[in-house]
Amino acid sequence: MTTIFSHLPIPDSQSPKLNTLPPLSLYIHIPWCLRKCPYCDFNSHAIRNDADIQEKAYVSALIHDLESTLPRVWGRRLTSVFFGGGTPSLFSAESIDTLLTAIKTLLPLEPGAEVTLEANPGTFEAEKFADYQAAGINRLSIGIQSFNSIHLQALGRIHDAQDAMKAIEIAQKNFDNINLDLMYALPGQRVNDAGSDIKAACAFNVQHISVYHLTLEPNTLFYRYPPVLPDDEQSAAMQDVIERTLADHHYLHYEISAFSRRGRVSQHNMNYWLFGDYLGIGAGAHSKISFETNIVRQMRFKQPKEYLEKAALAGARSEATVQMQHTLSNSDRYFEFMMNALRLIGGFENALFQERTGLPITVILRQLNEAEQRGLVTRDHMHITPTQMGRNFLNDLLHIFLPESRSFLTDAKESTSK
Structure with missing residues (x-):
């Protein structure tokens, strides 16, 4: 019974737990x-x-x-x-x-x-x-x-x-x-x-x-x-x-x-790229912070003058510099993981997907099957690797994992590191 249900998507109303926090x-x-x-x-x-x-x-x-x-x-x-x-x-x-x-x-x-x-x-x-x-x-x-x-x-x-x-x-x-x-x-x-x-x-x-x-x-x-x-x-x-x-x-x-x-x-x-955590400080900086049941994204105020004004309030009001914040849904988690990890030439270990997202790899089984059939990834029970064609057409590969509610260009750009 457990095996059967593990292949079904986890509803966004249920927050999967992380056993360990990432770096x-x-x-x-x-x-x-x-x-x-x-x-x-x-x-x-x-x-x-x-x-x-x-x-x-x-x-x-x-x-x-x-x-x-x-x-x-x-x-x-x-x-x-x-x-x-x-x-x-x-x-x-x-x-x-x-x-x-x-x-x-x-x-x-x-x-x-x-x-x-x-x-x-x-x-x-x-x-x-x-x-x-x-x-x-x-x-x-x-x-x-x-x-x-x-x-x-x-x-x-x-x-x-x-x-x-x-x-x-x-x-x-x-x-x-x-x-x-x-x-x-x-x-x-x-x-x-x-x-x-x-x-x-x-x-x-x-x-x-x-x-x-x-x-x-x-x-x-x-x-x-x-x-x-x-x-x-x-x-x-x-x-x-x-x-x-x-x-x-x-x-x-x-x-x-x-x-x-x-x-x-x-x-x-x-x-x-391996969906670790990062704390961003400074004007317009982005953060991704994991907790046991939540993964939170933040963005600081963008304009330097406004950021300086908000930072002056930081002692009186916790995180006064934060302009926007949202908690990742389950579909956010798996898409953002794949958006980053599929940039790696050597790909990633299957176990890391659940370690960093809290979700079983089976939640993206349909998408993985499609990506493999189109020659964009290779995989076994241990590892998932983008092919040369998958790297050449990365946007096409990522669109397979893109939830309908997400704006691909905005999210992909936000997660690109310098």
């Missing part, structure tokens, strides 16, 4: 940039003058924000910390040190926890790399995007190819764990240009490389005024060249856009 990460959003890039749809705000960055006030607000949400994560330890943006490297090393000291006091870090800071290759930021390392940052993620100055200019970046190479050299003097972010299918880019970019990145022998296809996102300048981009055939050829070049240089392709040396995968992003 917990911390994301800290710094919302300012020197200039808003025309392709960027993240919560970032261009600086018009020095008064736009209220660095000390924002650091204080982040600490109050973290203190106010402690009851939700009390007793848990952090497996990773990530400073994202915007451009976190606009902040001083002193501010980063203040934040990390407060974090370690309030939420202890696991031994060997990964602490990442996103940085731009501009001279102003690169000069602070050594101080960031001294403050406790142990992984640097540099937004290179391209080693071609013409393409960088087309992307609206404020650095050129020489700045990019110099920044990497400075970083390597201070860090032994570095990620380079690159993009392809850029305006005016040819296949051999993309090949030159990835070869240049490989030549630095860094520990991690992320390579993203440029997409025209709503609410960006590129979306309103689209540039001429490579067609699908050219983009596919670029992707092929990039993946073959990275393989030739012994980088492990472990997620659709991520490549690493052995043992150097991104701990923080792996936690996202």
